Amino acid sequence: MNAFVKELEDYLIAEQAKFYRLAYSYLYNEDEALDAVQNAICQALEKHSSLRQKELFKSWFKRILLNSCLDIIRQKQRVKPTPAESLEIAGYEDPMPEDELLANRINRLSLEEQTVIKLRFYEDLSLKEISLITETNLSTVKSRLYSALKKLRISLEGVTIE
């Protein structure tokens, strides 16, 4: 067997719990999170030959995984339009009440901001890695992080950025 495929396989098996948690943190549903992981792995093994820089395969796989989660979210949004009444209420409420759990507040952020926060603080990845995974440049990642922290009303004090 191709040595790269073996390495990829070993990585996928070893880190499966992490992939599942990340997917679950977006989807909040066991079956959907399993689906996201499954789709991502399938795609990775199917298309690995198109990956040019083999050494970046970890970032590359996380990107596939994130896209696979976002695809499921988009598909759900397409199937279930937001009911009219919930739209009305949203206008009067503080979208981020401070007493709510941080995890819930994070999930209220835009998908781009969520990703930066989750990868930085849950997965302990560097901003450089996050910029590779999301294919956005470093300064965009930084500005997303700052704006997310601001919305979360978390003081920057004590937060390690780099």
Place this chain on the structure above:
Amino acid sequence: MNEFKQAKEDYNAIPIPEKLNGVVQAAIQQGKRNSRRRYLKQSFAALAACFAVLFGVLNLSPTAAAVAADIPILNGLFKILTIQDFQQKENGIDYRVSVPEIKAAGPLAQQINAAIQEKVNNHLEKAKQDWADYQEAFLATGGTQAELAEREMDVIVDYEIKSQTDSSVSFVVSLAECWVAANEERYYYNLDLEKNQPITLETLLGENWVQICNESIQRDIAASVDETGFSYFFPPDAGGFTTVDANTSFYIRADGVPVVAFAKYEIAAGAAGIPEFPITVE
């Protein structure tokens, strides 16, 4: 920072379902299989092209292409040809299409050809529509054109001959759309081209065919339960397997054994893939 610590602890406490490892392993196998199929197809196309050049067929007309992809078949009553064979990318859709056609005298071949062609046409239409809907939803929910341009949908039409004799053939046509989730539909054809009629499970197993199939399938499902009592198969009262009937799909294996095939999700969790049951008599 305590809040972050708490959030991270909660995150790390997300329970991992027992199924995860099975799902991961199954996905790895599936992905490798698909990648092999992709690779084989490319090499086959390259090989066919080489032969075409060798034999001086430089103007590769659609007919010549069809002949190059001709599946060698015994000098029997029929032939199976690939009548439509193309790989192309168009508007973000990556098409890989091979449509079979049965060349044989008699009405059955024509009837089946028309049915296959209709399914293929519907499939291509539906795929285009799904893709257009997806693009619209993608942009409407904050995706950008640039992100969209990186995405593509695979539309696959393929067929596989499972077995054949001088006068009969068993093959499966698969129609797939792969993007957010992979959807695959399979249609099984078992034909006796001499008698000009489809081969049924009853033809193969006799009048007790329902009982024979059910017992064989139930044995296999019972054997799939692992030591923790877990099985991918749904219980009969929750959408699981109850009985075969005249519409049950099957193909005939090279050794002549009929193999009943269910659609993904039909009687088992998606992780089980496409459940297939060789029918055996105990």
